[in-house]
Amino acid sequence: MNHVTAEKPRSPLSHFWHTWRFHINVLLLMVPLGFMPKYFADAALFRGDTGLGQREIGEVQVGPWSLRLAEFRNEGPVSDGPAGPIKYFNAALCDSCRDQVKATYLRIGKPRSLRAAGVIFFGTPYRMGAGVPVPEKTKTDAELWITMEGWDGAMHQASIPLSQASPATLAWLNKQGGKP
Amino acid sequence: MSKKSRSKLWFLVHSWLALPIWFFVLIVCVTGTLAVVSQEIVWLANPQMRASPPSDDAPLLSYDEIIAAIKKAEPQTLVERISRPDESHFALDVEVSYPDGRSVTVYVNPYSGVIQGTAPQFNFKGFTRALHGWWLVPFTNGYSWGWYLVSFLGLPMLASLVTGLVVYKRFWKGFLRPTLRFRHGARIFWGDFHRLSGIWSIWFIAVISITSVWFLIKAALYDNQISISTAPVAPVVARESVPLTIDGAPAPMISLERAIHEAKERIPGLEDSSVSLPANAYSHLSVSGRSWYPLIFQSAEVNPYTGDIAATRLLSDRSGLELVTESMRPLHTGDFGGIWIKLIWFFFGLILSMMVLSGLLIWTKRTALATANALKRSNKRPRTVVASQPAMNREATEVSR
Numbered sequence: 001m002n003h004v005t006a007e008k009p010r011s012p013l014s015h016f017w018h019t020w021r022f023h024i025n026v027l028l029l030m031v032p033l034g035f036m037p038k039y040f041a042d043a044a045l046f047r048g049d050t051g052l053g054q055r056e057i058g059e060v061q062v063g064p065w066s067l068r069l070a071e072f073r074n075e076g077p078v079s080d081g082p083a084g085p086i087k088y089f090n091a092a093l094c095d096s097c098r099d100q101v102k103a104t105y106l107r108i109g110k111p112r113s114l115r116a117a118g119v120i121f122f123g124t125p126y127r128m129g130a131g132v133p134v135p136e137k138t139k140t141d142a143e144l145w146i147t148m149e150g151w152d153g154a155m156h157q158a159s160i161p162l163s164q165a166s167p168a169t170l171a172w173l174n175k176q177g178g179k180p
Numbered sequence: 181m182s183k184k185s186r187s188k189l190w191f192l193v194h195s196w197l198a199l200p201i202w203f204f205v206l207i208v209c210v211t212g213t214l215a216v217v218s219q220e221i222v223w224l225a226n227p228q229m230r231a232s233p234p235s236d237d238a239p240l241l242s243y244d245e246i247i248a249a250i251k252k253a254e255p256q257t258l259v260e261r262i263s264r265p266d267e268s269h270f271a272l273d274v275e276v277s278y279p280d281g282r283s284v285t286v287y288v289n290p291y292s293g294v295i296q297g298t299a300p301q302f303n304f305k306g307f308t309r310a311l312h313g314w315w316l317v318p319f320t321n322g323y324s325w326g327w328y329l330v331s332f333l334g335l336p337m338l339a340s341l342v343t344g345l346v347v348y349k350r351f352w353k354g355f356l357r358p359t360l361r362f363r364h365g366a367r368i369f370w371g372d373f374h375r376l377s378g379i380w381s382i383w384f385i386a387v388i389s390i391t392s393v394w395f396l397i398k399a400a401l402y403d404n405q406i407s408i409s410t411a412p413v414a415p416v417v418a419r420e421s422v423p424l425t426i427d428g429a430p431a432p433m434i435s436l437e438r439a440i441h442e443a444k445e446r447i448p449g450l451e452d453s454s455v456s457l458p459a460n461a462y463s464h465l466s467v468s469g470r471s472w473y474p475l476i477f478q479s480a481e482v483n484p485y486t487g488d489i490a491a492t493r494l495l496s497d498r499s500g501l502e503l504v505t506e507s508m509r510p511l512h513t514g515d516f517g518g519i520w521i522k523l524i525w526f527f528f529g530l531i532l533s534m535m536v537l538s539g540l541l542i543w544t545k546r547t548a549l550a551t552a553n554a555l556k557r558s559n560k561r562p563r564t565v566v567a568s569q570p571a572m573n574r575e576a577t578e579v580s581r
Binding site for chain 1: 200201202203204207212260277278279280281282283284301303306307311315316317318320321322326327364378405419420424425426428429430431459460461462463
């Protein structure tokens, strides 16, 4: 081998490739090993073994009712598809209001009417989720509005500052600040 | 280029296709093979997943009776979805939501409605599929790069099949006169094995590699926001048709039997293999299952208050392209006709894994040796022909015989 190299000098890249080509296997096999903790953490998160979400926001009073709110992931909004950046929240209804609440909605900014209450929560009263679109130009002092609708037609609203609902989203907005 | 040197080139291409990532390819093949029967492995390991009929003529409970049985045993538990696995020896998979916020799958006996157990925290089926499908690389923005990494292997696999058939001259003769020589040393044995299993799994390698290439294309389309779907946006229940109640209690819903009946009226031959309960007050009950075409599910969205069919997704709604692309996944996994199809896929999966291994053994025994020899020779006579040709000549004639 050495003689050949002496006769026909190889480029450093070619030499590197010939020396290390089979080590790619080891690297490739380390990939799933490296991601395994994340895989199991995610599986537990989806099952709800580790709570409502990665970061509990706390109990929010909405008129006579209340709900426990959590950030699904303790991170900024993610873009997946044409809808733009989405931030996922999870919620659980209070024990006494479980049978009274027909629907729960989330929106950034105060809704003008029930028909524009925002995104609806999917799931059961024990654990439901909603993905709120977060436009990149959202103001950092924006509020997250929760609208709850009763089976009897009643409607109640409450809001919390976005900074309290999701510090990670605020950090993400600040980082987007440079963009037009 | 002469015919001879062209076949040499084909041979060289074939020899190098899986290398140098052969071990990665092997593990992907092995995990895929395991994923085919992962559900059955869990069934073997976990008695709670089995559905033993109390007597030979015991009738199956309706989905309403299943929900009633769960409600009686665990009044707080809410059912989100019921699915009936393909094979009758499996218990029903029921997705439930617990008051503590956990969402899990429980195994429910289809004859008695007894909750036999909760799916184990370690989901073997999900794990093998994630490992095989995307190498456990998480999906963050669109498809994970692990998905691309694995599905990309469909291309060299397809190329291996084509080049393999080109260099194996008159391969169809192998069907008539199968050769597997045991007593001529390892090199001959693995060579025979590689060729014999190769020709018998032409169809399988073609199916697996073409469907894998489709997975690659699918991810690329999705990540570039290109859609070939003709599926309409899922409808919601109109605000007016959700009844208000005076006492503030949830509006009564139709029974699951009624929903299934309505769906079957609209879709003749529909199997009720899965029923999803509405995920909120404005969403539909969804009934889905196969009918005559085993590869694609059809579904109906039923208004849970009135029983009206709000939308259907039928075979006939799909474009020709969708009929092809939506058949790709079941064809890849062998999950469309019960245990026997799965066992065939499992068997050929094993063969395919062995082909990667035998290909490597042949390579180390021949190509590496020949390369070393050629290098030695070229050392003495600097201007000789390309390395490893003498060995290839021999192989090419041996193959063609």
